[in-house]
Amino acid sequence: MTGVTAARPPGLIRIGTRGSALAMTQTGTVAAAITEATGLPTELVEISTAGDRSGAPVAQLGVGVFVSALREALAHKEIDVAVHSFKDLPTAPDERLTIAAVPTRADPRDALITRDGATLATLAQGGRIGTGSPRRIAQLLGYRPDLTAVPVRGNVDTRLRKVATGELDALVLARAGLARLGRVEEITETLDPEVMLPAPAQGALAVECRVDDPSVAKLLAVLDDPATRAAVTAERALLATLEAGCSVPVGGLAEFTDDGELRLRGAVCGLDGARSIRLGRSGPVPTTAAAARLGRDLAAALLAAGADTLLGVERQRHVDGPAGARGTATTETQPAGVGALGQRPDPRRPGNPQAQ
Numbered sequence: 001m002t003g004v005t006a007a008r009p010p011g012l013i014r015i016g017t018r019g020s021a022l023a024m025t026q027t028g029t030v031a032a033a034i035t036e037a038t039g040l041p042t043e044l045v046e047i048s049t050a051g052d053r054s055g056a057p058v059a060q061l062g063v064g065v066f067v068s069a070l071r072e073a074l075a076h077k078e079i080d081v082a083v084h085s086f087k088d089l090p091t092a093p094d095e096r097l098t099i100a101a102v103p104t105r106a107d108p109r110d111a112l113i114t115r116d117g118a119t120l121a122t123l124a125q126g127g128r129i130g131t132g133s134p135r136r137i138a139q140l141l142g143y144r145p146d147l148t149a150v151p152v153r154g155n156v157d158t159r160l161r162k163v164a165t166g167e168l169d170a171l172v173l174a175r176a177g178l179a180r181l182g183r184v185e186e187i188t189e190t191l192d193p194e195v196m197l198p199a200p201a202q203g204a205l206a207v208e209c210r211v212d213d214p215s216v217a218k219l220l221a222v223l224d225d226p227a228t229r230a231a232v233t234a235e236r237a238l239l240a241t242l243e244a245g246c247s248v249p250v251g252g253l254a255e256f257t258d259d260g261e262l263r264l265r266g267a268v269c270g271l272d273g274a275r276s277i278r279l280g281r282s283g284p285v286p287t288t289a290a291a292a293r294l295g296r297d298l299a300a301a302l303l304a305a306g307a308d309t310l311l312g313v314e315r316q317r318h319v320d321g322p323a324g325a326r327g328t329a330t331t332e333t334q335p336a337g338v339g340a341l342g343q344r345p346d347p348r349r350p351g352n353p354q355a356q
């Protein structure tokens, strides 16, 4: 890929994507929606990311492994638009870029796949369950301490085959990914967020362009779903304030209630699953700033309830003053022995918990 732009047809929108089946499918959907809404032609540009090239566990590769190469190509004008799984985006903003659209989210929950119809409750004692995600491992062990988590990488087919052949007894994947690949029929159980709180922004896409390209930003705006944007903004503000990336056990899910308020649930887990702190908070979110405040407020409440100890991070307790959001809904703090449980594997993110 080069920065050459001269030869393209007028109006052609170049959309960068990872090459995985999941990424190609979701980017194809966004491309079709752009053409539908604007009449402009699109071209998919496949970009290989560090996360695609390495087979190492994502928790070790660090934040942004599926994203950085796409963002560089976008910033350098090799593409006009980048489509990401929103949950793969680092919380630190890229000042060169803007998320011009957050399309309507798919089902954000996690899904369990087993061979014989077993559910998480009925899986055989001591079963081997495939996931390398610290968030999933912690919550699985919190519910079923007898299970063994086995790290898996690779495409969805490879992973599903490991269940079919008996190498694994079960697998946990995002429902949205399976749905986009047309594989929902493989799902044995869609996990209740009370047991398995999804990753912040799971099931949502981020459609990015350059800040200095307002004409493309304007085109993309038609794809934006304000309700999804509000929910994801709250979840991501929670994550950012907890200074957590995709490699630490933090769950977050925001949903609109019937009376139009946003209800945000958050979970911070010790890595061994023995202890987790779950809290909820809801409030009106007339603006995205209010949604972000809801997320920061819930993060502050979680930190005050012991999440800082659980994450193994020493940090200032100070977070924004009281905000518009009302009420703490739920608190389920599992038994406690306060101690040096989850040693945080990844003390990156220097910076300011207020960032974002």
Ligand SMILES: NCc1[nH]cc(CCC(=O)O)c1CC(=O)O
Pocket: 058, 085, 086, 087, 088, 172, 173, 174, 176, 177, 201, 202, 203, 204, 205
């Ligand atoms: N980190 C990998 C990743 N990024 C997005 C998805 C699924 C689709 C989504 O959440 O939008 C997945 C796979 C998984 O977690 O099962």
